[in-house]
Amino acid sequence: MFLRSLAKVALLALAGLLPATLPAQAQDRLRIEITEGVIEPLPFALPGFVAETPQAVQLANEISRVIAADLAGTGLFREIPASSHIARVTSFDAPVSFPDWKAINAQALITGAVSVDASGRANVKFRLYDVFAGGELGEGLQLGGSASAARRLAHKVADQVYSRITGEGGYFDSRVVFVAEEGPKNDRRKRLAIMDYDGANLQYLTDSASIVFAPRFSPTGDRVLYTSYATGMPEIYMLQVGAPRPQKLTDTPDTMSFAPRFGPDGARIVYSETRGGNTDIFVKALGGQAVQLTNTPSIETAPSFSPDGSQIVFESDRSGVQQLYVMPAGGGEARRISFGEGRYGTPVWSPRGDLIAFTKQNAGRFHIGVMRTDGSEERLLTASFLDEGPTWSPNGRVIMFTRQSAGATGQPALYSVDITGRNLRHIPTPGAASDPAWSPLLP
Amino acid sequence: MAHRAISALVLIGALSLAACTDPDRYGGGAGGGMGGGAGSAQNPNSPAYFQTAIGDRVLFPVDQSTLTPAAEATLDGQAQWMNVNTSYAATIEGHADEQGTREYNIALGARRANAVQEYLISRGVAGTRLDTVSYGKERPIEICSEEACYAQNRRAVTVLRAAAGS
Incomplete structure (x- = not known):
């Protein structure tokens, strides 16, 4: 897959990092501040991308739909339906009739074209316009890749549009690993699955012979840590996405190991180990020796590194109930950061470093919430019978989590919510699903 | 009758x-x-x-791993049986109800299993015949979302198996 500027036709880095050359004038007009909590979504028009070769008709349609769904799915944007459009875009390079788009109150206009060459490679071009400023927002770009990766090409375009308008990194070209569940509550079968962030392209990574839970991506998204009862005891495994055989990482006799997460370097893991009924936190380099970081008779679990690797947030019931604590990454004195009513668990440090997401249990309800890393400014984003296990979008603006319904037929499902508490959405999965972990943006 | x-x-x-x-x-x-x-x-x-x-099982109050008098009476019987039937060993499985986060419940189930193991040892069962595992909230036996079910799921079950070498 490649990206390049239409203006310069220069090949850009495969990493997908693009120069943010936004005309300052346009930036003043067409912009969304995510932190303010958008109540009125920004209206955009996305006339179907032009198919420049006969084989590209279906692809152009699919790519247009995926981009529009990505943008509308954020709750920050609203698509103006094609039936309202006055102007028709039949050629990518034809001049834009701004009055026609203004008349339907489209603030952003996204135009594009798709071609497929003889070898089956797709090429997607797009431009983003600030309709009221009457000009382009950023440069036109083209992206190339296998036609079978059409959805990824679309996600990359949508990430560009999102970034140019919000000033934040995108999150659409990303994946989610989770636990797919089947069967009744008292005979539940679980297996790991991976899919695009929007539920497309689902694949199973393990069978359901053993209980598995809480998969976690490596910082580069190529490996997954998880806990499995394959030996009869919970132990930590790592698999390469796409490779068949997982590697067992823990094997201490008479202990259980679980709740692993990678460090930001991808070379060490932090996790919980239970011995003699007591659970503490350990860290180990992949292939190295375990180092014990906590040593108390209470339960210490659910550790998560800060993005700079210097600190670890975790939960402990050393005060009598589960609360959140932060300690240096090498162990040592921990400071408590949660002080509200109820219990706090499963803390996860935001990829931006500014917030910690958590599960809160209070008065018979479960919540997903966020707080600053010193515990201040706690905000609860959700409430239900059972919400748990938050995971951050790559840009730290959206949280995905497990919501389980109550009762004998209760099932878990995946939901997302943005950090202002708006835009609660169900993530489609073929069956029951739990324990999502969001990947970084794909390269 | x-x-x-x-x-x-x-x-x-x-x-x-x-x-x-x-x-x-x-x-x-x-x-x-x-x-x-x-x-x-x-x-x-x-x-x-x-x-x-x-x-084969004892039940626990919410978020507790302390043995109740009823649990101790059951475990006295288990210990007596194991002290007679020495060809058996046991795995003690700790469990929690669904009101709790997944990781915490694994740790809580481990505490419960450990409480049973320690009690059986205190009643004369050799520690080498006992091991423990926690399933947290992964293996409920009752499926309603009410206390009647939760009470049955907050349990430690002593599962017999053949002792090594017997």
Whole structure:
């Protein structure tokens, strides 16, 4: 897959990092501040991308739909339906009739074209316009890749549009690993699955012979840590996405190991180990020796590194109930950061470093919430019978989590919510699903 | 007589439950070495007797791993049985109800299993015959979302198996 500027036709880095050359004038007009909590979504028009070769008709349609769904799915944007459009875009390079788009109150206009060459490679071009400023927002770009990766090409375009308008990194070209569940509550079968962030392209990574839970991506998204009862005891495994055989990482006799997460370097893991009924936190380099970081008779679990690797947030019931604590990454004195009513668990440090997401249990309800890393400014984003296990979008603006319904037929499902508490959405999965972990943006 | 009939019914129910939830467990199924039909439960040295007459599980209050007096009475019976039937070892499985986060419940179930293990050791069962595992909230036996079900799920179950070398 490649990206390049239409203006310069220069090949850009495969990493997908693009120069943010936004005309300052346009930036003043067409912009969304995510932190303010958008109540009125920004209206955009996305006339179907032009198919420049006969084989590209279906692809152009699919790519247009995926981009529009990505943008509308954020709750920050609203698509103006094609039936309202006055102007028709039949050629990518034809001049834009701004009055026609203004008349339907489209603030952003996204135009594009798709071609497929003889070898089956797709090429997607797009431009983003600030309709009221009457000009382009950023440069036109083209992206190339296998036609079978059409959805990824679309996600990359949508990430560009999102970034140019919000000033934040995108999150659409990303994946989610989770636990797919089947069967009744008292005979539940679980297996790991991976899919695009929007539920497309689902694949199973393990069978359901053993209980598995809480998969976690490596910082580069190529490996997954998880806990499995394959030996009869919970132990930590790592698999390469796409490779068949997982590697067992823990094997201490008479202990259980679980709740692993990678460090930001991808070379060490932090996790919980239970011995003699007591659970503490350990860290180990992949292939190295375990180092014990906590040593108390209470339960210490659910550790998560800060993005700079210097600190670890975790939960402990050393005060009598589960609360959140932060300690240096090498162990040592921990400071408590949660002080509200109820219990706090499963803390996860935001990829931006500014917030910690958590599960809160209070008065018979479960919540997903966020707080600053010193515990201040706690905000609860959700409430239900059972919400748990938050995971951050790559840009730290959206949280995905497990919501389980109550009762004998209760099932878990995946939901997302943005950090202002708006835009609660169900993530489609073929069956029951739990324990999502969001990947970084794909390269 | 009426009381006896009810006990027998409960016993059959418990055995069939064990048979269908743990088909692969050592001798757990009907026709296996352990609990092979209700009749063997009359034999005080049978695993079926252990499971049903003594009781293979103890229950815990919410978020607790302290043994209740009723639990201790059950475990006294388990210890006595194991001290006689030395060809058996046991895995103690700790469990939690669904009101809790997944990781915490694994740790809580481990505390419960450990409390049972320590109690059995204090009553003379060799520690080498006992090991523990926690399933947290992964393996409920009752599925409603009410206290009646939660109370049954907050449990530690002593699952017999053949001792090494026997």
